[in-house]
Amino acid sequence: MKQSYKATDPAANYVDCTCGKSDCWTVGLLPLRDHTAALYRAILTLGFEERFAEYDRGDDPWPGVIYGLELSASLEALTADPTYVSEDLSWTMCSAAWETDEESRELASKYAAALISFNFAWMAYEAAIELSVKDEKYGGTLPVRGRQCFKSEAIEATKVASLPVIYRVAKHYCRDLLAVSDELDASITKYELSMPAAAAELARLFRNHIVHGRDPLPVYSEEPCRRLYAVARMLLLLIQHLVLRRLIDPNRHIELSLHNDGVGSEPADVFLRNLHYRDERWRSLTPSVQSRRFP
Numbered sequence: 539m540k541q542s543y544k545a546t547d548p549a550a551n552y553v554d555c556t557c558g559k560s561d562c563w564t565v566g567l568l569p570l571r572d573h574t575a576a577l578y579r580a581i582l583t584l585g586f587e588e589r590f591a592e593y594d595r596g597d598d599p600w601p602g603v604i605y606g607l608e609l610s611a612s613l614e615a616l617t618a619d620p621t622y623v624s625e626d627l628s629w630t631m632c633s634a635a636w637e638t639d640e641e642s643r644e645l646a647s648k649y650a651a652a653l654i655s656f657n658f659a660w661m662a663y664e665a666a667i668e669l670s671v672k673d674e675k676y677g678g679t680l681p682v683r684g685r686q687c688f689k690s691e692a693i694e695a696t697k698v699a700s701l702p703v704i705y706r707v708a709k710h711y712c713r714d715l716l717a718v719s720d721e722l723d724a725s726i727t728k729y730e731l732s733m734p735a736a737a738a739e740l741a742r743l744f745r746n747h748i749v750h751g752r753d754p755l756p757v758y759s760e761e762p763c764r765r766l767y768a769v770a771r772m773l774l775l776l777i778q779h780l781v782l783r784r785l786i787d788p789n790r791h792i793e794l795s796l797h798n799d800g801v802g803s804e805p806a807d808v809f810l811r812n813l814h815y816r817d818e819r820w821r822s823l824t825p826s827v828q829s830r831r832f833p
């Protein structure tokens with residue numbers, strides 16, 4: 539039987555706003571996969587134009603970051619079958635049991651795809667912290683150093699378009715993870731965090747939740763998949779600031795495409811803060827965007 543879904547579907551439809559307002563943050567927001575690709579290409583372009591002080595021609599710019607982004611965006615299809623481990627053969631006698639197994643396969647496939655995408659986004663985020671804040675005063679693990687950096691640079695980092703609302707969306711999706719929510723509240727008080735340091739802390743706590751095996755395979759709902767994508771989106775915006783803060787002359791224009799002539803140029807800081815939104819000036823880089831369903 540032909541599969542009626544793609545494992546990556548929740549990445550394209552996890553944002554579900556029906557307010558209808560023309561200034562809603564979801565209007566023009568790229569699907570997550572295109573956002574990831576746009577950030578990857580922006581880093582390559584900035585590297586090509588030698589806009590990072592330490593960039594040595596011939597080497598990849600921001601290596602761990604672009605490798606993680608490339609893999610996070612690369613996933614096309616995946617199937618997972620959690621019934622493989624079961625000894626229950628009731629599906630051979632009963633169509634209802636077979637359908638239940640089909641539903642569990644669909645959710646497992648979607649969850650595995652979301653987790654893979656999230657893990658590579660996390661890899662990119664940690665690499666971005668390591669490269670961005672090296673030689674600076676911050677201490678502790680990479681995610682803690684990231685949080686400290688975002689606390690010191692709150693005003694600048696909040697200029698990344700829609701970061702506050704994307705943080706609130708990620709927090710909303712994490713609301714049922716009581717340990718994460720409680721720890722976030724405690725950290726906000728203890729370290730006097732506001733946006734965007736609170737976003738960095740939420741990402742750190744959520745990643746610990748995942749990596750310590752506290753997120754079971756979903757049984758009834760795609761919500762856990764959407765949660766992974768919501769936090770992954772937030773990670774991309776945090777990476778955008780970590781990259782921007784290392785730019786030489788951030789106000790100087792950069793070409794928006796290495797390979798497409800005529801796309802135009804934009805100040806590098808404007809580009810890095812807005813590349814997750816559609817814009818005539820760089821829309822031609824992502825021709826798949828217009829054909830995708832995205833509320």
Ligand SMILES: [Zn+2]
Pocket residue numbers: 555556557558559562563564
């Ligand atoms: Zn809306």
